[in-house]
Amino acid sequence: MSRNAIDTSVSDHSVSDHSVSGSSVSDTTLTTDAAAYCLQLGDDALIYAQRLGDWISRAPQIEEDMALANVGLDLLGQARELLTRAGQLDGTGRSEDELAYLRDERQFHNVHLVEQERSDFGFEMARMLWFAAYQCELYAALANSSDETIAGVAGKAVKEVDYHRDHASQWVLRLGDGTSTSYVRMKEGLERVAPYVAELFEDDAVSVAVSEAGVGTLPSSLWDSAFGHVSRVVAQATLTLPTDSTWRSRGGRQGIHSRPMGFLLAEMQHIARSHPGATW
Amino acid sequence: MYGNDFIDPDEPLNAAEFGDVDDAVAAAATTAAQRAEGGSSFEALLAADQRIEPRDEMPEAYRKTLIRQIAQHAHSEIIGMQPEGNWISRAPSLRRKAILMAKVQDEAGHGLYLYAAAETLGVDRAELLDLLHSGKQKYSSIFNYPTLTWADNGAIGWLVDGAAIMNQVPLCRCSYGPYARAMIRVCKEESFHQRQGFEILWTLSRGTAAQKDMAQDAANRWWWPALMMFGPPDTGDAATTGGHTAQSMAWGIKRFSNDDLRQKFVDMTVPQAAKLGLTLPDPDLRFNEETGHWDFGAIDWSELWRVLKGDGACNAERIERRVGAHHEGAWVREAANAYAARHDLGQQQEYVA
Numbered sequence A: 001m002s003r004n005a006i007d008t009s010v011s012d013h014s015v016s017d018h019s020v021s022g023s024s025v026s027d028t029t030l031t032t033d034a035a036a037y038c039l040q041l042g043d044d045a046l047i048y049a050q051r052l053g054d055w056i057s058r059a060p061q062i063e064e065d066m067a068l069a070n071v072g073l074d075l076l077g078q079a080r081e082l083l084t085r086a087g088q089l090d091g092t093g094r095s096e097d098e099l100a101y102l103r104d105e106r107q108f109h110n111v112h113l114v115e116q117e118r119s120d121f122g123f124e125m126a127r128m129l130w131f132a133a134y135q136c137e138l139y140a141a142l143a144n145s146s147d148e149t150i151a152g153v154a155g156k157a158v159k160e161v162d163y164h165r166d167h168a169s170q171w172v173l174r175l176g177d178g179t180s181t182s183y184v185r186m187k188e189g190l191e192r193v194a195p196y197v198a199e200l201f202e203d204d205a206v207s208v209a210v211s212e213a214g215v216g217t218l219p220s221s222l223w224d225s226a227f228g229h230v231s232r233v234v235a236q237a238t239l240t241l242p243t244d245s246t247w248r249s250r251g252g253r254q255g256i257h258s259r260p261m262g263f264l265l266a267e268m269q270h271i272a273r274s275h276p277g278a279t280w
Numbered sequence B: 001m002y003g004n005d006f007i008d009p010d011e012p013l014n015a016a017e018f019g020d021v022d023d024a025v026a027a028a029a030t031t032a033a034q035r036a037e038g039g040s041s042f043e044a045l046l047a048a049d050q051r052i053e054p055r056d057e058m059p060e061a062y063r064k065t066l067i068r069q070i071a072q073h074a075h076s077e078i079i080g081m082q083p084e085g086n087w088i089s090r091a092p093s094l095r096r097k098a099i100l101m102a103k104v105q106d107e108a109g110h111g112l113y114l115y116a117a118a119e120t121l122g123v124d125r126a127e128l129l130d131l132l133h134s135g136k137q138k139y140s141s142i143f144n145y146p147t148l149t150w151a152d153n154g155a156i157g158w159l160v161d162g163a164a165i166m167n168q169v170p171l172c173r174c175s176y177g178p179y180a181r182a183m184i185r186v187c188k189e190e191s192f193h194q195r196q197g198f199e200i201l202w203t204l205s206r207g208t209a210a211q212k213d214m215a216q217d218a219a220n221r222w223w224w225p226a227l228m229m230f231g232p233p234d235t236g237d238a239a240t241t242g243g244h245t246a247q248s249m250a251w252g253i254k255r256f257s258n259d260d261l262r263q264k265f266v267d268m269t270v271p272q273a274a275k276l277g278l279t280l281p282d283p284d285l286r287f288n289e290e291t292g293h294w295d296f297g298a299i300d301w302s303e304l305w306r307v308l309k310g311d312g313a314c315n316a317e318r319i320e321r322r323v324g325a326h327h328e329g330a331w332v333r334e335a336a337n338a339y340a341a342r343h344d345l346g347q348q349q350e351y352v353a
Ligand SMILES: [Fe+2]
Pocket: B077, B106, B107, B110, B186, B190
């Protein structure tokens, strides 16, 4: 996989909408962008937590049921704080639950990587390695966010995702350098995850605006360090990173999702939506 | 409406909240300190209410009984992840989702403590899992019932965890040290499970009509199976033969009869149902002024035997999931073993980071 896989040009909404200096971005625009940014990060965490929940009672060993639940719980905690912050920033006052349960597919801003269905353990460890490597760099940068809530979430989460990255790294080593079967399955896991990686590191109008304002950070700026970690682990696991695939995912940040997303939301939201106004 | 309109955190809600677990911890410390003073034969240790430790001599029958009981308990913890695990993806609020994930994760942890306790008796986890997977060892029958609605997560916490705690608190003083110590850790966490279940039902019973119906329906379906969790009658005329109660009591593994524990559970739970504004599906349930206990109707034991023999709604599903996860994970465990053998390490590998 090469840096070429990352399309650094800003898609859809052109940068020019927001590319003026941070100080000239009006407060309203900024809070709208900051809210959208919290949704992007919060949705990534929420949707991946939802997928990891599927592993509990299905893991290769009991220790792993616990570890995957742990990762899921950390992500869920991050999602709850980020969604709550999004509801404050966008002025709607929507709660974490209103945002999680009452938005439709087109209003979710997570990347495709996290919405893909649970597959085998090799796929999961490849996904977790990339996602945690990304989140480690992300939260390290956001610990200095000018938004105190975001900085607070990031400061706490940085330790959590460091554990996630370590956990995935340990498994990639064991599977890559384990048996001939596990080598092949880990290799296939990396290959299946590869087309979804670039989207994580792609800038869009929202991330450009918030990074200029000191609230957020540019995803493209996280690539070098995250890639560095993943490629070192993969090399040590006697594996090689796949070459660029012929296609790559795109559109999640704009609410354009892949097929599994609608089914994920149908399952996640159906009880809450069946009882409008109820508290649980 | 039903007295205090909040759940008093200081009012005990289950058997682990009356101080017995802490007493067991204190008693274990005292007897451990006195251990050298008494004799060291199995009988002498039992007579002195000392814990039997893995290095002590013990009768083969005692060892076998414990292996069977601890293994069955461990199996119940990990199979018990499934009924509620079934609802993690659909939990109706993020807070409930987090609590449920943490709860199911705890059950996995309980399984681990218990398999570790069993391993001190000279068996290993892989062997015990094989016995579970092949149906040669059982898990608690309660987990063969389905979780049909969100309220079932409440009823399981309140009734199933509540009954399990009632059974497990006396085990904190079990004669076998590693089992007793595992139970102390387990009971503390179970208490949290029971409370969150009660709180789910509390919220539902104060919610919409549909939510109240959901809560009542779940209580109706889980009440009798929860009473069966204490096992068949082992006192009085109704006592079934073939139980292990007398021997287990003599060995200090069991401290109260099934019937005593069941009665304590009923006595504790009936007033809680009233607090929740829920009824229990037993027309014969009434307070007996003479005995000071709640009388309850006859339990349909044929149902327990039927489910035990495999004819419950979820017997096949539970084992299929467990065996499926085990088979699907075999290549992962093999890889971890091969890697550890090759790198000769019992610990984590440093990767260049
Ligand atoms: Fe448990």
